[in-house]
Every structure is written in structure tokens, then in C-alpha cells.
Amino acid sequence: MTSTVDRPEVHGKVVATGSEPRRRQRHRGQPMHGGPGTYLALIVVTIVSVFPLYYTIVMASHTNAELARKTPPLLPSTALFGNISKAFELAPLNKGLVNSVIVSSCITAGTVAFCTLAGFAFAKLRFRGSNVLLGLCVVTMMVPMQMGIIPLYMLMARLGLANHIEAVILPTLVTAFGVFFMRQYIASAVPDELIEAGFVDGANTFRIFRSIVVPAVRPAMTVLAMLTFLTAWNDFFWPIIALSSQNPTVQVSFQSLATGYAPEQSIIMAGTLYGTLPVLVVFALLGRHIVGGIMQGAVKG
Amino acid sequence: MTTISDTRAVSTRRRRRTRPGSKAAYAYIAPFFLLFAAFSLYPWLDTAWVSLHDVRLSTYHQQTWIGLDNYKNLFTNAFFWRAFKNTITIGIISTVPQLCMALGIAHLLNYRLRGRTFFRVAILMPYATSLAAATVIFLQLFDKDLGIINWFLSELHLPRVDWQGSKWPAQIAVSSIVTWRWTGYNALIYLAGLQAIDGTLYEAAAIDGASRWQQFRHVTIPGLRPTILFTIVVSTIGASQLFGEPLLYHNGIPDGGTSYQYQTLGLLMYQQGWTNDRLGLASATAWTMFGIIVIAVLVNLALTRRRAHHFAAPEAAPTLQLSEVTR
Numbered sequence: 329m330t331s332t333v334d335r336p337e338v339h340g341k342v343v344a345t346g347s348e349p350r351r352r353q354r355h356r357g358q359p360m361h362g363g364p365g366t367y368l369a370l371i372v373v374t375i376v377s378v379f380p381l382y383y384t385i386v387m388a389s390h391t392n393a394e395l396a397r398k399t400p401p402l403l404p405s406t407a408l409f410g411n412i413s414k415a416f417e418l419a420p421l422n423k424g425l426v427n428s429v430i431v432s433s434c435i436t437a438g439t440v441a442f443c444t445l446a447g448f449a450f451a452k453l454r455f456r457g458s459n460v461l462l463g464l465c466v467v468t469m470m471v472p473m474q475m476g477i478i479p480l481y482m483l484m485a486r487l488g489l490a491n492h493i494e495a496v497i498l499p500t501l502v503t504a505f506g507v508f509f510m511r512q513y514i515a516s517a518v519p520d521e522l523i524e525a526g527f528v529d530g531a532n533t534f535r536i537f538r539s540i541v542v543p544a545v546r547p548a549m550t551v552l553a554m555l556t557f558l559t560a561w562n563d564f565f566w567p568i569i570a571l572s573s574q575n576p577t578v579q580v581s582f583q584s585l586a587t588g589y590a591p592e593q594s595i596i597m598a599g600t601l602y603g604t605l606p607v608l609v610v611f612a613l614l615g616r617h618i619v620g621g622i623m624q625g626a627v628k629g
Numbered sequence: 630m631t632t633i634s635d636t637r638a639v640s641t642r643r644r645r646r647t648r649p650g651s652k653a654a655y656a657y658i659a660p661f662f663l664l665f666a667a668f669s670l671y672p673w674l675d676t677a678w679v680s681l682h683d684v685r686l687s688t689y690h691q692q693t694w695i696g697l698d699n700y701k702n703l704f705t706n707a708f709f710w711r712a713f714k715n716t717i718t719i720g721i722i723s724t725v726p727q728l729c730m731a732l733g734i735a736h737l738l739n740y741r742l743r744g745r746t747f748f749r750v751a752i753l754m755p756y757a758t759s760l761a762a763a764t765v766i767f768l769q770l771f772d773k774d775l776g777i778i779n780w781f782l783s784e785l786h787l788p789r790v791d792w793q794g795s796k797w798p799a800q801i802a803v804s805s806i807v808t809w810r811w812t813g814y815n816a817l818i819y820l821a822g823l824q825a826i827d828g829t830l831y832e833a834a835a836i837d838g839a840s841r842w843q844q845f846r847h848v849t850i851p852g853l854r855p856t857i858l859f860t861i862v863v864s865t866i867g868a869s870q871l872f873g874e875p876l877l878y879h880n881g882i883p884d885g886g887t888s889y890q891y892q893t894l895g896l897l898m899y900q901q902g903w904t905n906d907r908l909g910l911a912s913a914t915a916w917t918m919f920g921i922i923v924i925a926v927l928v929n930l931a932l933t934r935r936r937a938h939h940f941a942a943p944e945a946a947p948t949l950q951l952s953e954v955t956r
Contacts, residue, residue, distance in 0.1 A: 362740035370737050374751040377813055380766050381754060383777065387769060400780050442660040449657035456651075461658065468669065472870050474895060475919050476672025478679055478902055478912050482689045483672065499668035502661045533653040562759035564873040569903065582761040586768065587881045593769050604762040611757040615750035622753075622814065623821035626856070 381608070388412070388598035395593055408598060415585065415599030420574070424581035424603065431496050431567075431577055432560040438501035439556045440549050446502075447510025448541050452523050453533065462511070469504045473566065481569055495570040496577065500560060506552055509625060513548035514541060551621035554614060561607055578603040680912035689908065699913035709914070711889055712897040713921075715800065719875075719893060720868030720925075723804035728860055731812050732853070735819030736845055749820075752813030764806055764877035771802045796890040799878075803891050806874045811867075815860050822856030823849065861929050869922045870895050894918050 362370075389408040390401055415421060449455070450462050480499060481490070489495040518541055526536040542549075564579045571577060573584045585599045611618065680699055682692040703709050738748060755763065770776050771792035779789040792802045826848065834844045850857075872895030875885050883900040885892025892900075894914065902911030 362737065362742045366737050366740050366742070370734075370742075370748050373734055373737075373813075374748060376809075377752050377754050380763070380770060380809065381758065383770065384766050395775055400775075400777050442664075445657040446661040449654040453654035453657075454651055455654040458654070461662070465661075468665070470866070471669075471673060472866060472919070472922065473669075474870050474872070474898065475915055476669060476676055477898075478908050478915065479672040479675035480668060482679075482908070483668075485689065498664070502664045504665070507661055533657075537657075558757060562757075562761075564759065564761050568873075568876075569899075579759050579761040582759075582765050583877060583881045586765050586877060593772070593775060596765060597769060600762050600765045604758060607759075608754070608757060611754070612750070615753060615757075616746050618757075619746070619749045619753055619817060622817050623824075626818040626821040 381604075384597050384601050384604075387594055388601045390594055392592045392594050407594065408601075411594050411598030412602050414592075414595045415602060418595065419581040419584035419599055420576060421578065421581050421599055421603055424576045424578035425606070427493050427576065428561055428578040431493050432557050434497045435500050435560040436553050436557045438497075439503055439506045440553050442502045443506030443510050443552065444514075444542070444545065444549055445537065446507045447512075447514050448537050450507070450511040451514035452518065452520070452541070462508075465504045465507050469508070477566070477569060480566075484570060490570065491572045491575055493571070493575070493577070496563075496567050499566065500563070503556070506556065509552055510545065510548060514545055517548070518544045551617065551624065554618050555621055555625070558607070558611075558618070676912045676915050679909055680916055682909045684908040684912075686903070686906050686908060692909075695909070699910045700917070702910060703913050703917060708889070708892075708897060709894075712885075712892050712894045715885065715889075715891055716869060716871065716893045716895075716921075719800050719804050719871060719891065720865070722800060723807040723871075724861075724864040724868050727808040727812050728815060728857075728864060730808075731815035731860070732819055732849075732857075734812065734816040735823055736849055738816065738820050739823045749817065752816060754813070755810045756814040758810065760806070760810060760873045761877060763810055764874050767802065767806045767809070768878060768880075793879075793886065794888075794890075796888075799886055799891050803871075803874050803878050806878070807868075807871070811864075815864075818860055819853060819856060822853045826852035858930070858933055861933060862926050865925050865929050866922055869918060869925055872896055872899065894921070 385404050385408075386401055387395060388411055389404040389406065391407050391411075394401060394405070394407075450458060484490045484495040487495075489498075522540055522544075523536060526540055531539070562579065563577075567577045567580050568583065571580050573580065576584070582600060582603060585596050679692065681694065681696060683695050683698075684692050734752065738745065742748065758766075770778050773779060773789065773791055773793060776792070778792070783789055790798045792798045830848050830852075831844055834848055839847065871893045875891045875893050875896050876883055876899070878891065879886055883892075883896050883904055885896050895918070898911045898914040898918065901907045901914060
């Protein structure tokens with residue numbers, strides 16, 4: 329009962345925080361409008377940011393002979409699909425893409441579920457040792473993964489998981505950052521009264537989590553999901569150690585592209601483009617939310 | 630409505646006591662801590678143990694105790710010191726310009742702009758590009774004969790540069806990959822910090838006749854101090870572990886170029902462990918790297934703090950970004 333009554337209220341709160349920055353800017357009197365110099369500088373920055381990606385398309389769509397001309401081409405051409413199919417012979421790109429989708433989806437699902445649960449416990453439940461455990465969690469964010477890479481590899485070998493994608497999924501199924509991020513969000517977005525009301529109405533903690541907390545923090549879960557997916561998709565260090573070039577993620581398969589004998593630039597670029605384009609398209613669509621998530625993550629805490 | 634006010638009365642009485650479900654809390658944090666213990670904490674600690682042994686990849690369950698020999702071996706090894714120096718120089722070349730540019734870009738983005746979402750998404754495109762893809766792409770751009778960068782230089786009647794074989798050009802090329810990928814990201818972190826600065830300060834400064842540069846120096850920089858500190862720490866950690874860029878920049882060979890001109894410590898560790906089959910030695914390198922990271926972070930903090938006149942409380946430091954820590 330409580331949950332149905334209170335949901336709109338919670339949603340209202342969440343929506344309000346979402347649109348807050350824009351409103352705050354207008355009230356506080358931001359610095360002035362950007363002048364022409366500002367736009368010019370930002371356009372240069374944009375070109376530098378995007379040019380390597382654009383030029384990947386250009387190179388991927390020409391033959392190597394065309395690239396070797398005295399003046400290199402600056403516009404895309406027609407050889408793209410031929411080059412991509414040649415790239416398939418150099419590296420198992422499709423297998424890499426499928427593996428990357430599986431790995432990133434599992435890691436994202438695990439991270440969002442486990443970190444939201446743990447974040448809820450740290451934000452709203454009182455239990456012995458909660459401060460110490462949360463402190464431990466924060467400290468571990470500073471320790472780099474390379475610290476444990478050798479025993480981790482030996483552990484995976486002992487479990488018979490070396491060269492299996494499970495070896496990539498398991499260690500990153502939770503992150504300390506995710507727990508901390510969700511804890512901060514839940515602490516501020518879910519009023520204590522709502523939780524208390526749930527308890528009084530006889531709901532157990534899991535029901536409260538499902539019916540009150542999850543609906544209220546869905547925006548933060550979405551942000552965490554996007555950031556986790558991007559990180560997992562782009563991860564290179566552990567996958568290159570744990571996996572082989574026969575069973576790679578897409579990042580690992582890029583290595584096979586670059587290590588081939590007598591490398592042809594146009595084919596290398598076509599393969600890279602093929603493996604990168606899906607995530608860039610998704611990014612172009614969701615980019616504004618990811619931008620919001622990164623900025624939100626920077627201020628929270 | 631009445632139910633809610635009723636429950637409030639009850640809840641204030643209850644609040645000081647343990648809530649129901651405090652046992653369930655352990656179940657909710659259990660997945661995190663169990664996975665963390667198995668795949669992070671145990672490996673970290675075991676690295677120290679392995680570093681005191683001679684361990685081979687093929688027979689990893691047979692560990693021969695050799696005490697501190699791996700560390701002695703490491704510190705008397707020219708490869709280690711070369712990688713150490715390379716890590717520092719590449720670290721400086723890749724992070725100092727990166728953070729300065731990010732600050733400038735954030736300042737620009739903080740003006741009222743048309744199409745601000747477009748600019749923000751555009752500068753984050755490199756971050757969305759994986760380091761593997763970015764390195765493969767830059768490898769082609771920096772190609773000695775066919776790369777567009779050398780073509781551009783020759784159009785300007787400048788000499789072509791050997792971005793692979795010569796030491797400093799190669800280090801600059803590797804650093805430029807890092808800089809390209811992370812500048813926009815850090816700019817957004819700074820932008821978030823900037824937006825927390827009271828805008829009326831800028832108005833007051835403008836009324837007092839401060840130029841844009843003076844506003845930047847006297848309003849922006851002091852207001853951003855905790856954020857700057859945070860990005861310096863995170864970038865230092867990232868730079869100390871640099872691995873993927875120099876690996877792929879030499880086509881996946883972990884030597885960092887034919888004369889080791891850009892081999893970093895991360896790369897050296899990989900080479901020791903997976904190419905030379907010396908896991909114990911590689912573990913010693915891992916712990917040494919961790920020590921170096923701690924020292925580098927402390928040195929950076931001391932340097933930044935000394936220059937800070939109005940150092941903001943550390944609690945104001947923003948949340949760590951997972952992606953930065955694990956890059």
C-alpha cells in the first residue's frame with residue numbers, strides 16, 4: 329500500500345534533482361555568454377576529438393594503394409565493405425563482438441544488482457561494522473588491478489577458466505565504485521520516513537528494496553549501468569591476459585589485427601572501425617546521459 | 630495520509646533502536662564482499678607471497694622460496710630502471726598537458742553556449758573509444774611513411790619524424806593517445822566542479838574589471854582546488870600503470886619498441902610474467918609499482934598542497950571514478 333501511495337512523491341523528487349543544474353545556473357547568474365573566440369576554441373577541440381575517428385572511416389574505405397598516394401585522401405570512399413571482409417580473415421572480430429556483448433552485459437547486470445543492494449544496506453540499514461566495511465570499500469578503489477593480476481591468473485588457471493570469458497566476467501562483477509555511488513544516491517534520494525513507513529506496514533527489507541528503493545533510484549542505476557558497460561566493453565588489461573586470440577573480446581581481437589604480417593593499413597582500420605562502431609553509435613545516442621552521469625559522479629560524495 | 634503521520638510518530642521512537650532487517654543487511658553486502666575477497670583481496674595479498682618465490686607459468690603450483698632475491702634482481706636490473714624512467718617521463722608528458730588543457734576546455738564549456746550538449750558529447754567521444762582501438766588508430770596516424778601526421782609535417786616543409794624508432798617522438802606519440810582519450814573526460818569532471826562555484830563571484834570580478842584570464846586565475850582555480858587534487862591523484866595512478874597503449878603501439882610486443890624506448894613498468898611486468906615466464910619476478914615488480922604509486926601520489930599531494938593557500942577540506946573531494954582507477 330505505502331509504496332503505491334508514495335511512488336509519485338519519490339518520482340517527483342528524482343525528476344526535480346534531475347533538472348536541477350539547469351535551473352541553478354539561471355538563478356545563480358552564470359559567467360557571460362561565450363564569445364566568438366570561445367566557439368572557435370571549442371570547435372578546434374571538437375575537431376581534434378573527432379578527427380581520428382573520422383579519419384578511421386576515411387582510411388577504412390580506401391584501398392592501400394590509394395592511401396599511399398602523395399596526397400592522402402580526406403573523404404570516405406567505396407572500399408569499406410571489401411576491407412571489412414578482409415579484416416575478418418585477420419581477426420575473429422565477430423566472435424570478439426559476441427563475447428564482448430556477453431561479458432559486458434553480465435558485468436553490467438551483476439554490478440548494478442549487487443551494488444544497488446549493497447548501497448541500500450549501507451545507506452539505509454543499520455548493522456554492526458557498517459562504517460568500517462564502507463571505509464574498506466572506499467579505500468580499495470585506490471588499489472590498482474595490476475597488484476593482483478598474477479595470483480588472479482593462477483587462480484583462474486586452477487579453476488580451469490583461463491581462456492574462458494567467465495575469467496573476465498567474475499572479477500569485475502562488482503565494483504567498489506558502484507557500491508559507493510549507489511550508497512550516496514540512495515542516501516539522498518530515498519527519504520528515511522519512507523523506509524520506516526514500509527517497516528511499520530510489515531514489509532521485509534527485500535520488499536522495501538524492491539518496491540521503494542529500486543523505483544526511486546532507477547536514474548542512478550541507469551547511469552551506473554551505462555558507465556559500467558562502457559568500462560567493461562573497453563577493458564583491455566585483464567582480458568588480454570585472461571583470454572587468447574582464439575576466444576577474444578573485441579578489444580583483444582584488435583591486437584590480432586595489428587600484429588598480422590605485412591599489415592595493410594586500410595584493412596586494419598576497417599576491422600577497428602567494425603569493432604568500434606557499435607559502441608560509438610550507442611554513445612552518440614546516449615552520450616548526453618553519460619555526460620550527466622560522469623558530472624554527477626564527480627560532485628557526489 | 631493519516632497512516633503516514635502515524636508511522637512518523639512510531640518511526641522516531643524506533644529510529645534509535647536497530648531496525649528490522651539489520652541481519653538482512655549482511656546478506657545484501659555479501660555478494661560484493663565475497664566476490665571482492667576472492668578476486669581482489671586474495672590476489673593482492675598473494676602477490677606479496679608469490680614475489681618471494683620462483684614461480685613458472687607452466688608449473689605455477691610449484692613455488693620455490695627464494696626470499697628477497699626477486700627484489701634484489703629487480704633493483705640491480707637495467708631494464709627495471711629504464712622502465713622506471715620511461716614511466717615517469719611518459720607519465721609527465723601524458724598527464725600535465727592533459728590536465729591543463731582539460732581545465733581550459735572546462736572553463737570554455739562553462740560559458741553560456743549554444744549547442745553545449747553537442748560540445749560535451751563530442752569531447753567525450755575519445756573516452757568512449759577503447760584504448761585498443763585508439764592505439765591502433767593512432768599507430769596508423771603516426772606511421773612514418775603513410776601516416777597523415779608526417780604528411781602534414783611535410784606539407785609544412787618540416788622534416789618527417791620517426792614516431793616509432795626515436796625515443797622522444799615515440800614517447801610523445803604514446804602519450805598523445807592517453808591525452809586524446811582522457812582530456813575530454815577530465816574537462817567534464819572540472820566542469821562539474823566549476824558549476825558548483827558561485828556564479829556571482831564571476832559577476833563581482835567582472836564588475837571589478839577583471840579580465841577573463843584574471844577571472845580564471847583568481848576565481849576558477851581556487852574554487853576547483855579539491856577537484857584538481859582529485860584528478861591529479863587519479864591521473865598519477867593511471868600513468869603509473871600505463872600498459873595497453875605502449876603494448877599495442879609496438880604491435881602487441883611487450884618490449885616497448887626495438888630499443889625499449891617506451892617500455893613502462895606495467896609492460897615490463899607483463900613481459901617478465903607472460904613472455905619470460907618469471908611470475909615471481911613479475912609479482913615483485915607489481916608490489917614495487919604499488920610502492921611507487923603511493924610515493925608518487927604523496928609527492929603530488931605535497932606539491933599541490935604547498936601551493937594551495939586556501940586548501941579546501943578533503944571531504945569536498947569528489948567521488949572516485951571507477952573507469953579512471955581501472956584504466
